[in-house]
Amino acid sequence: MSLYSAPPSTRERIVVCAARLIQRQGYVGTGIKQIAQEAQATLGSVYHFFPGGKETVAVAAIKHGEKEFAWLLKDALRREDDPAAAVESCAAELAVGLRESGWLDGCPITAAALETLGTDSEMQRACADALQRWEGVVEEKLLASGFTAEDAAEVATTVISTLEGAEVTAQVRRSEEPLRAAGRQLARLLRTYEA
Amino acid sequence: MSLYSAPPSTRERIVVCAARLIQRQGYVGTGIKQIAQEAQATLGSVYHFFPGGKETVAVAAIKHGEKEFAWLLKDALRREDDPAAAVESCAAELAVGLRESGWLDGCPITAAALETLGTDSEMQRACADALQRWEGVVEEKLLASGFTAEDAAEVATTVISTLEGAEVTAQVRRSEEPLRAAGRQLARLLRTYEA
DNA sequence: CACTGGATAGAGCGTTCGTTCTAGTGCTGT
DNA sequence: ACAGCACTAGAACGAACGCTCTATCCAGTG
Numbered sequence: 001m002s003l004y005s006a007p008p009s010t011r012e013r014i015v016v017c018a019a020r021l022i023q024r025q026g027y028v029g030t031g032i033k034q035i036a037q038e039a040q041a042t043l044g045s046v047y048h049f050f051p052g053g054k055e056t057v058a059v060a061a062i063k064h065g066e067k068e069f070a071w072l073l074k075d076a077l078r079r080e081d082d083p084a085a086a087v088e089s090c091a092a093e094l095a096v097g098l099r100e101s102g103w104l105d106g107c108p109i110t111a112a113a114l115e116t117l118g119t120d121s122e123m124q125r126a127c128a129d130a131l132q133r134w135e136g137v138v139e140e141k142l143l144a145s146g147f148t149a150e151d152a153a154e155v156a157t158t159v160i161s162t163l164e165g166a167e168v169t170a171q172v173r174r175s176e177e178p179l180r181a182a183g184r185q186l187a188r189l190l191r192t193y194e195a
Numbered sequence: 196m197s198l199y200s201a202p203p204s205t206r207e208r209i210v211v212c213a214a215r216l217i218q219r220q221g222y223v224g225t226g227i228k229q230i231a232q233e234a235q236a237t238l239g240s241v242y243h244f245f246p247g248g249k250e251t252v253a254v255a256a257i258k259h260g261e262k263e264f265a266w267l268l269k270d271a272l273r274r275e276d277d278p279a280a281a282v283e284s285c286a287a288e289l290a291v292g293l294r295e296s297g298w299l300d301g302c303p304i305t306a307a308a309l310e311t312l313g314t315d316s317e318m319q320r321a322c323a324d325a326l327q328r329w330e331g332v333v334e335e336k337l338l339a340s341g342f343t344a345e346d347a348a349e350v351a352t353t354v355i356s357t358l359e360g361a362e363v364t365a366q367v368r369r370s371e372e373p374l375r376a377a378g379r380q381l382a383r384l385l386r387t388y389e390a
Numbered sequence: 391c392a393c394t395g396g397a398t399a400g401a402g403c404g405t406t407c408g409t410t411c412t413a414g415t416g417c418t419g420t
Numbered sequence: 421a422c423a424g425c426a427c428t429a430g431a432a433c434g435a436a437c438g439c440t441c442t443a444t445c446c447a448g449t450g
Contacts, residue, residue, distance in 0.1 A: 010427080010428090024312065024313065025223075025310065026221060026223065026224075026306075026309060026310050028220075028221065028223045028224040029221075029223040029310055031406080031407065031408080032407085032408060032409085033406085033407080033408085041428085042427095042428055042429050042430070043408095043409090043428095043429080043430070044411095044427080044428055044429055044430070045427065045428060045429085047409075047410080048426080048427060048428080049427090053408070053409070054408065054409090102313075103312060104312055104313055106309070106312075110305075110309060110363060111221075111306070111309040111310065113363065113366075113367045114221060114301070114305060114306040114309070114363065114366070115220065115221050115224055115306065117219065117298060117299055117301075117366055117367070118219065118297075118299055124367075127367050128367050128368055128369075131364055131367055131368065132368070154376045154379070154380065155380065157364070157372070157373050157376045157377075158357065158361070158373075158376050158377050158380040158381075160360070160364065161357060161360035161361040161363075161364045161373055161376075161377050162353065162356060162357040162360055162361075162377070163360065164359075164360035164363060164364065165355070165356035165357055165358065165359035165360025165361070165363070166353070166356040166357075166360065167360075168305060168308065168309065168356075168359060168360070168363075169326055169352070169355065169356045169359065171308075171309070171312055172308045172312070172319075172322050172323050172326055173323055173326065173327070174323075177352070178352050178353075178356055181349045181352045181353050181356075182352075182353050182356050182357070184349070185349065185350065185353040185384060186353075188384065188387060189380060189383060189384045189387075192383060192384075192387055205397080205398085226436080226437065226438080227437085227438060227439080228436090228437085228438085236398085237397095237398055237399050237400065238399080238400070238438095238439090239397080239398055239399050239400070240397065240398055240399080242439075242440085243396080243397060243398075244397090248438070248439070249438065249439090
Protein backbone atom coordinates (compact mmCIF):
# COMPACT_ATOMS: atom_id res chain seq x y z
CA MET A 1 0.00 0.00 0.00
CA SER A 2 2.44 2.64 -1.13
CA LEU A 3 0.58 5.84 -0.60
CA TYR A 4 2.85 8.40 -2.14
CA SER A 5 5.81 6.60 -3.64
CA ALA A 6 4.31 5.09 -6.80
CA PRO A 7 1.25 5.91 -8.86
CA PRO A 8 -1.51 3.45 -8.02
CA SER A 9 -1.54 0.33 -10.15
CA THR A 10 -4.49 -0.52 -12.34
CA ARG A 11 -5.53 -3.18 -9.88
CA GLU A 12 -5.43 -0.72 -7.00
CA ARG A 13 -7.44 1.83 -8.93
CA ILE A 14 -10.09 -0.78 -9.64
CA VAL A 15 -10.37 -1.83 -6.01
CA VAL A 16 -10.47 1.71 -4.67
CA CYS A 17 -13.07 2.88 -7.16
CA ALA A 18 -15.16 -0.23 -6.64
CA ALA A 19 -15.05 0.34 -2.90
CA ARG A 20 -16.25 3.91 -3.21
CA LEU A 21 -18.95 3.08 -5.73
CA ILE A 22 -20.27 0.16 -3.69
CA GLN A 23 -20.20 2.32 -0.58
CA ARG A 24 -22.36 4.88 -2.32
CA GLN A 25 -24.64 2.80 -4.53
CA GLY A 26 -24.53 -0.68 -3.11
CA TYR A 27 -23.52 -3.89 -4.81
CA VAL A 28 -26.41 -4.34 -7.24
CA GLY A 29 -26.47 -0.67 -8.06
CA THR A 30 -22.85 -0.64 -9.16
CA GLY A 31 -21.98 -2.04 -12.58
CA ILE A 32 -18.72 -3.61 -13.66
CA LYS A 33 -18.56 -1.23 -16.58
CA GLN A 34 -19.03 1.74 -14.30
CA ILE A 35 -16.19 0.52 -12.09
CA ALA A 36 -13.94 0.13 -15.12
CA GLN A 37 -14.78 3.58 -16.44
CA GLU A 38 -14.33 5.30 -13.08
CA ALA A 39 -11.02 3.54 -12.51
CA GLN A 40 -9.82 4.50 -15.99
CA ALA A 41 -9.43 0.85 -16.82
CA THR A 42 -11.06 -1.27 -19.47
CA LEU A 43 -13.41 -4.14 -18.97
CA GLY A 44 -10.68 -6.49 -20.08
CA SER A 45 -8.39 -5.28 -17.32
CA VAL A 46 -11.05 -5.79 -14.69
CA TYR A 47 -11.62 -9.38 -15.75
CA HIS A 48 -7.90 -9.91 -16.08
CA PHE A 49 -7.26 -9.01 -12.44
CA PHE A 50 -10.53 -10.47 -11.18
CA PRO A 51 -11.37 -13.56 -13.22
CA GLY A 52 -14.10 -14.34 -10.73
CA GLY A 53 -16.14 -11.41 -12.02
CA LYS A 54 -18.18 -8.85 -10.18
CA GLU A 55 -18.38 -10.62 -6.85
CA THR A 56 -14.61 -11.04 -6.66
CA VAL A 57 -14.14 -7.34 -7.26
CA ALA A 58 -16.73 -6.57 -4.61
CA VAL A 59 -15.08 -8.81 -2.03
CA ALA A 60 -11.75 -7.07 -2.61
CA ALA A 61 -13.52 -3.72 -2.35
CA ILE A 62 -15.20 -4.68 0.92
CA LYS A 63 -11.90 -5.84 2.42
CA HIS A 64 -10.29 -2.60 1.29
CA GLY A 65 -13.05 -0.59 2.94
CA GLU A 66 -12.71 -2.62 6.10
CA LYS A 67 -8.99 -1.85 6.40
CA GLU A 68 -9.45 1.81 5.63
CA PHE A 69 -12.15 2.27 8.25
CA ALA A 70 -10.16 0.24 10.79
CA TRP A 71 -7.26 2.66 10.34
CA LEU A 72 -9.50 5.65 10.81
CA LEU A 73 -10.95 4.05 13.93
CA LYS A 74 -7.60 3.13 15.45
CA ASP A 75 -6.20 6.55 14.71
CA ALA A 76 -9.14 8.37 16.24
CA LEU A 77 -9.13 6.19 19.34
CA ARG A 78 -5.42 6.60 19.89
CA ARG A 79 -5.58 10.36 19.98
CA GLU A 80 -7.50 10.45 23.27
CA ASP A 81 -6.61 8.64 26.44
CA ASP A 82 -10.07 8.57 27.98
CA PRO A 83 -12.17 6.07 26.00
CA ALA A 84 -15.32 8.16 26.39
CA ALA A 85 -13.65 11.21 24.90
CA ALA A 86 -12.04 9.02 22.25
CA VAL A 87 -15.34 7.60 21.06
CA GLU A 88 -16.96 11.02 21.05
CA SER A 89 -14.20 12.56 18.98
CA CYS A 90 -14.36 9.57 16.67
CA ALA A 91 -18.04 10.23 16.05
CA ALA A 92 -17.25 13.88 15.42
CA GLU A 93 -14.63 12.92 12.87
CA LEU A 94 -17.10 10.69 11.09
CA ALA A 95 -19.60 13.53 11.05
CA VAL A 96 -17.15 15.90 9.42
CA GLY A 97 -16.10 13.34 6.84
CA LEU A 98 -19.71 12.64 6.04
CA ARG A 99 -20.61 16.27 5.50
CA GLU A 100 -17.54 16.88 3.39
CA SER A 101 -18.52 14.05 1.06
CA GLY A 102 -21.98 15.51 0.59
CA TRP A 103 -23.43 12.87 2.93
CA LEU A 104 -22.44 10.15 0.49
CA ASP A 105 -19.48 8.32 1.97
CA GLY A 106 -20.88 6.54 4.99
CA CYS A 107 -20.01 3.10 6.23
CA PRO A 108 -18.20 1.36 3.38
CA ILE A 109 -19.96 -1.95 3.78
CA THR A 110 -23.49 -1.43 5.10
CA ALA A 111 -25.18 -1.14 1.74
CA ALA A 112 -23.45 -4.21 0.37
CA ALA A 113 -24.05 -6.14 3.57
CA LEU A 114 -27.79 -5.56 3.44
CA GLU A 115 -27.96 -6.76 -0.14
CA THR A 116 -26.19 -10.05 0.48
CA LEU A 117 -27.99 -11.05 3.65
CA GLY A 118 -29.75 -14.13 2.42
CA THR A 119 -26.76 -15.50 0.57
CA ASP A 120 -23.93 -17.74 1.68
CA SER A 121 -21.48 -15.76 -0.41
CA GLU A 122 -17.96 -14.76 0.39
CA MET A 123 -19.18 -11.17 0.42
CA GLN A 124 -21.47 -11.91 3.32
CA ARG A 125 -18.55 -13.37 5.23
CA ALA A 126 -16.34 -10.42 4.36
CA CYS A 127 -18.95 -8.02 5.73
CA ALA A 128 -19.34 -9.99 8.94
CA ASP A 129 -15.57 -10.08 9.32
CA ALA A 130 -15.36 -6.33 8.89
CA LEU A 131 -17.86 -5.62 11.65
CA GLN A 132 -16.13 -8.07 13.95
CA ARG A 133 -12.76 -6.51 13.31
CA TRP A 134 -13.97 -2.99 14.00
CA GLU A 135 -15.50 -4.18 17.23
CA GLY A 136 -12.14 -5.69 18.09
CA VAL A 137 -10.46 -2.32 17.68
CA VAL A 138 -12.89 -0.69 20.11
CA GLU A 139 -12.74 -3.63 22.50
CA GLU A 140 -8.99 -3.38 22.67
CA LYS A 141 -9.22 0.29 23.62
CA LEU A 142 -11.74 -0.51 26.34
CA LEU A 143 -9.66 -3.35 27.75
CA ALA A 144 -6.65 -1.05 27.89
CA SER A 145 -8.76 1.41 29.85
CA GLY A 146 -9.62 -1.04 32.58
CA PHE A 147 -12.91 -2.52 31.34
CA THR A 148 -13.62 -6.10 32.30
CA ALA A 149 -13.58 -8.60 29.45
CA GLU A 150 -17.35 -8.99 29.34
CA ASP A 151 -18.07 -5.28 29.61
CA ALA A 152 -15.52 -4.49 26.92
CA ALA A 153 -17.03 -6.98 24.47
CA GLU A 154 -20.64 -5.91 24.97
CA VAL A 155 -19.88 -2.20 24.98
CA ALA A 156 -17.67 -2.49 21.90
CA THR A 157 -20.50 -4.21 20.02
CA THR A 158 -22.84 -1.43 21.02
CA VAL A 159 -20.40 1.32 20.10
CA ILE A 160 -19.97 -0.03 16.59
CA SER A 161 -23.70 -0.61 16.17
CA THR A 162 -24.48 2.89 17.34
CA LEU A 163 -21.89 4.52 15.11
CA GLU A 164 -23.19 2.44 12.23
CA GLY A 165 -26.79 3.46 12.82
CA ALA A 166 -25.97 7.08 13.56
CA GLU A 167 -24.01 7.32 10.34
CA VAL A 168 -26.98 6.04 8.33
CA THR A 169 -29.29 8.43 10.14
CA ALA A 170 -26.94 11.33 9.53
CA GLN A 171 -26.73 10.47 5.84
CA VAL A 172 -30.47 10.22 5.40
CA ARG A 173 -31.13 13.41 7.33
CA ARG A 174 -28.12 15.18 5.82
CA SER A 175 -27.09 16.46 9.22
CA GLU A 176 -24.16 15.98 11.54
CA GLU A 177 -26.47 16.02 14.51
CA PRO A 178 -27.30 12.29 14.75
CA LEU A 179 -23.60 11.43 14.85
CA ARG A 180 -22.82 14.21 17.32
CA ALA A 181 -25.68 13.07 19.55
CA ALA A 182 -24.57 9.44 19.35
CA GLY A 183 -21.04 10.49 20.28
CA ARG A 184 -22.19 12.40 23.33
CA GLN A 185 -24.50 9.63 24.48
CA LEU A 186 -21.87 6.94 23.95
CA ALA A 187 -19.42 9.01 26.00
CA ARG A 188 -22.00 9.29 28.73
CA LEU A 189 -22.54 5.54 28.62
CA LEU A 190 -18.83 4.76 28.78
CA ARG A 191 -18.35 7.02 31.78
CA THR A 192 -20.83 4.94 33.78
CA TYR A 193 -18.24 2.15 33.75
CA GLU A 194 -15.59 4.23 35.50
CA ALA A 195 -14.43 3.04 38.91
CA MET B 196 -56.26 -1.20 6.64
CA SER B 197 -58.78 -3.97 7.23
CA LEU B 198 -56.70 -6.73 8.67
CA TYR B 199 -59.12 -9.63 8.83
CA SER B 200 -62.41 -8.47 7.41
CA ALA B 201 -61.78 -8.45 3.68
CA PRO B 202 -59.20 -10.21 1.54
CA PRO B 203 -56.45 -7.77 0.64
CA SER B 204 -56.98 -5.87 -2.56
CA THR B 205 -54.58 -6.16 -5.45
CA ARG B 206 -53.19 -2.76 -4.65
CA GLU B 207 -52.57 -3.74 -1.04
CA ARG B 208 -50.89 -6.97 -2.05
CA ILE B 209 -48.57 -5.06 -4.36
CA VAL B 210 -47.58 -2.59 -1.66
CA VAL B 211 -47.03 -5.22 1.01
CA CYS B 212 -44.97 -7.45 -1.24
CA ALA B 213 -42.97 -4.53 -2.54
CA ALA B 214 -42.25 -3.45 1.02
CA ARG B 215 -40.97 -6.88 2.01
CA LEU B 216 -38.92 -7.31 -1.13
CA ILE B 217 -37.34 -3.87 -0.85
CA GLN B 218 -36.65 -4.51 2.80
CA ARG B 219 -34.76 -7.67 1.91
CA GLN B 220 -33.14 -6.84 -1.41
CA GLY B 221 -33.10 -3.09 -1.61
CA TYR B 222 -34.60 -0.85 -4.26
CA VAL B 223 -32.32 -1.62 -7.20
CA GLY B 224 -32.27 -5.30 -6.36
CA THR B 225 -36.03 -5.61 -6.58
CA GLY B 226 -37.66 -5.78 -10.00
CA ILE B 227 -41.13 -4.65 -10.94
CA LYS B 228 -41.83 -8.05 -12.45
CA GLN B 229 -40.75 -9.77 -9.26
CA ILE B 230 -43.08 -7.57 -7.24
CA ALA B 231 -45.96 -8.40 -9.59
CA GLN B 232 -45.25 -12.11 -9.46
CA GLU B 233 -44.89 -12.21 -5.68
CA ALA B 234 -48.09 -10.21 -5.22
CA GLN B 235 -49.95 -12.51 -7.62
CA ALA B 236 -50.64 -9.55 -9.84
CA THR B 237 -49.69 -8.87 -13.40
CA LEU B 238 -47.41 -6.19 -14.69
CA GLY B 239 -50.44 -4.44 -16.13
CA SER B 240 -52.04 -4.21 -12.70
CA VAL B 241 -48.94 -2.75 -11.14
CA TYR B 242 -48.75 0.01 -13.75
CA HIS B 243 -52.46 0.52 -13.49
CA PHE B 244 -52.29 1.32 -9.79
CA PHE B 245 -48.92 3.00 -9.94
CA PRO B 246 -48.68 4.90 -13.23
CA GLY B 247 -45.52 6.52 -11.94
CA GLY B 248 -43.67 3.24 -12.26
CA LYS B 249 -41.16 1.60 -9.97
CA GLU B 250 -40.36 4.61 -7.82
CA THR B 251 -44.02 5.25 -7.05
CA VAL B 252 -44.43 1.66 -5.90
CA ALA B 253 -41.31 1.97 -3.78
CA VAL B 254 -42.48 5.17 -2.11
CA ALA B 255 -45.76 3.50 -1.18
CA ALA B 256 -43.83 0.52 0.12
CA ILE B 257 -41.53 2.69 2.22
CA LYS B 258 -44.49 4.52 3.75
CA HIS B 259 -46.14 1.21 4.49
CA GLY B 260 -43.01 -0.04 6.21
CA GLU B 261 -42.76 3.15 8.19
CA LYS B 262 -46.26 2.76 9.59
CA GLU B 263 -45.79 -0.90 10.38
CA PHE B 264 -42.59 -0.30 12.29
CA ALA B 265 -44.08 2.69 14.09
CA TRP B 266 -46.88 0.46 15.35
CA LEU B 267 -44.43 -2.14 16.56
CA LEU B 268 -42.42 0.56 18.30
CA LYS B 269 -45.41 2.19 19.97
CA ASP B 270 -46.77 -1.13 21.09
CA ALA B 271 -43.48 -2.28 22.58
CA LEU B 272 -42.91 1.01 24.38
CA ARG B 273 -46.39 1.07 25.84
CA ARG B 274 -46.03 -2.31 27.50
CA GLU B 275 -43.45 -1.08 30.00
CA ASP B 276 -43.73 1.95 32.20
CA ASP B 277 -40.02 2.49 32.78
CA PRO B 278 -38.52 3.82 29.53
CA ALA B 279 -35.27 1.93 30.10
CA ALA B 280 -37.08 -1.38 30.43
CA ALA B 281 -39.32 -0.46 27.52
CA VAL B 282 -36.42 0.18 25.15
CA GLU B 283 -34.68 -3.00 26.25
CA SER B 284 -37.75 -5.15 25.68
CA CYS B 285 -38.22 -3.43 22.35
CA ALA B 286 -34.75 -4.47 21.29
CA ALA B 287 -35.48 -8.00 22.46
CA GLU B 288 -38.63 -8.10 20.38
CA LEU B 289 -36.73 -6.95 17.32
CA ALA B 290 -34.15 -9.66 17.97
CA VAL B 291 -36.78 -12.39 18.08
CA GLY B 292 -38.49 -11.13 14.94
CA LEU B 293 -35.18 -10.98 13.16
CA ARG B 294 -34.24 -14.55 14.04
CA GLU B 295 -37.66 -15.86 13.09
CA SER B 296 -37.34 -14.33 9.63
CA GLY B 297 -34.00 -16.02 9.09
CA TRP B 298 -32.21 -12.68 9.72
CA LEU B 299 -33.84 -11.25 6.61
CA ASP B 300 -36.50 -8.80 7.76
CA GLY B 301 -34.57 -6.00 9.39
CA CYS B 302 -35.33 -2.32 9.19
CA PRO B 303 -37.78 -1.85 6.34
CA ILE B 304 -36.14 1.22 4.90
CA THR B 305 -32.38 1.14 5.53
CA ALA B 306 -31.46 -0.64 2.33
CA ALA B 307 -33.58 1.64 0.19
CA ALA B 308 -32.41 4.72 2.06
CA LEU B 309 -28.75 3.97 1.38
CA GLU B 310 -29.43 3.51 -2.31
CA THR B 311 -31.17 6.83 -2.78
CA LEU B 312 -28.77 9.00 -0.80
CA GLY B 313 -27.46 11.16 -3.58
CA THR B 314 -30.85 11.75 -5.16
CA ASP B 315 -33.49 14.39 -4.53
CA SER B 316 -36.22 11.83 -5.00
CA GLU B 317 -39.45 11.42 -3.13
CA MET B 318 -38.07 8.14 -1.82
CA GLN B 319 -35.26 9.94 -0.08
CA ARG B 320 -37.76 12.21 1.59
CA ALA B 321 -39.96 9.27 2.57
CA CYS B 322 -37.01 7.57 4.25
CA ALA B 323 -36.02 10.70 6.14
CA ASP B 324 -39.63 11.13 7.25
CA ALA B 325 -39.74 7.55 8.52
CA LEU B 326 -36.68 7.98 10.71
CA GLN B 327 -37.97 11.26 12.05
CA ARG B 328 -41.33 9.76 12.88
CA TRP B 329 -39.83 6.80 14.72
CA GLU B 330 -37.68 9.18 16.71
CA GLY B 331 -40.83 11.07 17.55
CA VAL B 332 -42.39 7.93 19.00
CA VAL B 333 -39.43 7.38 21.30
CA GLU B 334 -39.18 11.06 22.18
CA GLU B 335 -42.81 11.08 23.26
CA LYS B 336 -42.20 8.18 25.59
CA LEU B 337 -39.19 9.91 27.11
CA LEU B 338 -41.06 13.18 27.58
CA ALA B 339 -43.86 11.29 29.33
CA SER B 340 -41.23 9.81 31.65
CA GLY B 341 -39.92 13.14 32.82
CA PHE B 342 -37.08 13.80 30.40
CA THR B 343 -36.36 17.42 29.56
CA ALA B 344 -37.14 18.45 26.01
CA GLU B 345 -33.50 18.61 24.94
CA ASP B 346 -32.55 15.33 26.59
CA ALA B 347 -35.56 13.58 25.10
CA ALA B 348 -34.75 14.72 21.59
CA GLU B 349 -31.08 13.80 21.70
CA VAL B 350 -31.63 10.48 23.45
CA ALA B 351 -34.47 9.53 21.09
CA THR B 352 -32.21 10.15 18.10
CA THR B 353 -29.56 7.95 19.66
CA VAL B 354 -32.01 5.19 20.55
CA ILE B 355 -33.27 4.93 16.98
CA SER B 356 -29.75 5.11 15.57
CA THR B 357 -28.55 2.40 17.92
CA LEU B 358 -31.48 0.10 17.20
CA GLU B 359 -30.94 0.69 13.51
CA GLY B 360 -27.26 -0.15 13.69
CA ALA B 361 -27.72 -3.08 16.04
CA GLU B 362 -30.30 -4.57 13.74
CA VAL B 363 -27.92 -4.40 10.80
CA THR B 364 -25.15 -5.91 12.91
CA ALA B 365 -27.44 -8.68 14.11
CA GLN B 366 -28.47 -9.45 10.55
CA VAL B 367 -24.94 -9.59 9.25
CA ARG B 368 -23.71 -11.69 12.17
CA ARG B 369 -26.89 -13.79 12.25
CA SER B 370 -27.11 -13.46 15.99
CA GLU B 371 -29.49 -11.88 18.46
CA GLU B 372 -26.59 -10.76 20.60
CA PRO B 373 -25.89 -7.35 19.03
CA LEU B 374 -29.53 -6.33 19.55
CA ARG B 375 -29.62 -7.75 23.08
CA ALA B 376 -26.42 -5.93 23.93
CA ALA B 377 -27.71 -2.69 22.45
CA GLY B 378 -30.90 -3.07 24.49
CA ARG B 379 -29.02 -3.54 27.72
CA GLN B 380 -26.65 -0.65 27.05
CA LEU B 381 -29.46 1.68 26.02
CA ALA B 382 -31.30 0.79 29.21
CA ARG B 383 -28.17 1.58 31.20
CA LEU B 384 -27.86 4.89 29.38
CA LEU B 385 -31.48 5.85 29.97
CA ARG B 386 -31.18 5.12 33.69
CA THR B 387 -28.43 7.73 33.99
CA TYR B 388 -31.10 10.35 33.37
CA GLU B 389 -33.20 9.36 36.35
CA ALA B 390 -33.66 11.91 39.11
C1' DC C 391 -78.95 -5.23 -24.39
C1' DA C 392 -75.21 -2.13 -25.69
C1' DC C 393 -71.87 0.53 -23.68
C1' DT C 394 -68.41 2.35 -20.60
C1' DG C 395 -64.45 2.44 -17.72
C1' DG C 396 -61.74 0.13 -14.15
C1' DA C 397 -58.94 -3.85 -13.79
C1' DT C 398 -56.31 -7.69 -15.68
C1' DA C 399 -53.17 -9.86 -18.88
C1' DG C 400 -48.84 -10.38 -21.24
C1' DA C 401 -46.17 -9.62 -25.67
C1' DG C 402 -42.61 -6.70 -26.97
C1' DC C 403 -39.84 -2.24 -26.97
C1' DG C 404 -35.07 -0.30 -26.21
C1' DT C 405 -31.54 -0.44 -22.92
C1' DT C 406 -28.26 -2.14 -19.80
C1' DC C 407 -26.51 -5.91 -17.26
C1' DG C 408 -22.44 -9.45 -16.37
C1' DT C 409 -19.68 -12.10 -18.97
C1' DT C 410 -16.91 -14.06 -22.80
C1' DC C 411 -14.13 -13.71 -26.57
C1' DT C 412 -10.45 -12.42 -29.80
C1' DA C 413 -7.03 -9.19 -31.03
C1' DG C 414 -3.55 -6.03 -30.05
C1' DT C 415 0.11 -3.65 -27.17
C1' DG C 416 4.31 -3.10 -24.53
C1' DC C 417 7.83 -4.87 -21.65
C1' DT C 418 11.29 -8.58 -20.18
C1' DG C 419 14.74 -12.06 -20.51
C1' DT C 420 17.86 -14.38 -23.49
C1' DA D 421 15.99 -9.99 -32.65
C1' DC D 422 12.42 -12.54 -30.86
C1' DA D 423 9.67 -15.48 -27.94
C1' DG D 424 6.85 -15.15 -23.94
C1' DC D 425 3.84 -13.01 -20.93
C1' DA D 426 1.24 -9.55 -18.46
C1' DC D 427 -1.87 -6.38 -19.62
C1' DT D 428 -5.05 -3.48 -22.48
C1' DA D 429 -8.89 -2.92 -25.59
C1' DG D 430 -13.56 -3.29 -27.00
C1' DA D 431 -16.97 -5.95 -29.89
C1' DA D 432 -20.60 -9.17 -29.07
C1' DC D 433 -23.74 -12.44 -26.48
C1' DG D 434 -27.80 -13.89 -23.84
C1' DA D 435 -30.48 -12.46 -20.01
C1' DA D 436 -32.87 -9.24 -17.37
C1' DC D 437 -34.21 -4.58 -16.67
C1' DG D 438 -38.22 -0.74 -16.60
C1' DC D 439 -41.71 0.51 -19.30
C1' DT D 440 -45.32 0.88 -23.19
C1' DC D 441 -48.59 -1.03 -25.74
C1' DT D 442 -52.84 -3.45 -27.20
C1' DA D 443 -56.29 -6.76 -26.03
C1' DT D 444 -59.51 -8.83 -22.96
C1' DC D 445 -62.50 -9.34 -19.03
C1' DC D 446 -66.39 -7.91 -16.24
C1' DA D 447 -69.50 -5.22 -13.12
C1' DG D 448 -72.50 -1.16 -13.34
C1' DT D 449 -75.52 1.98 -15.94
C1' DG D 450 -78.57 3.98 -19.68
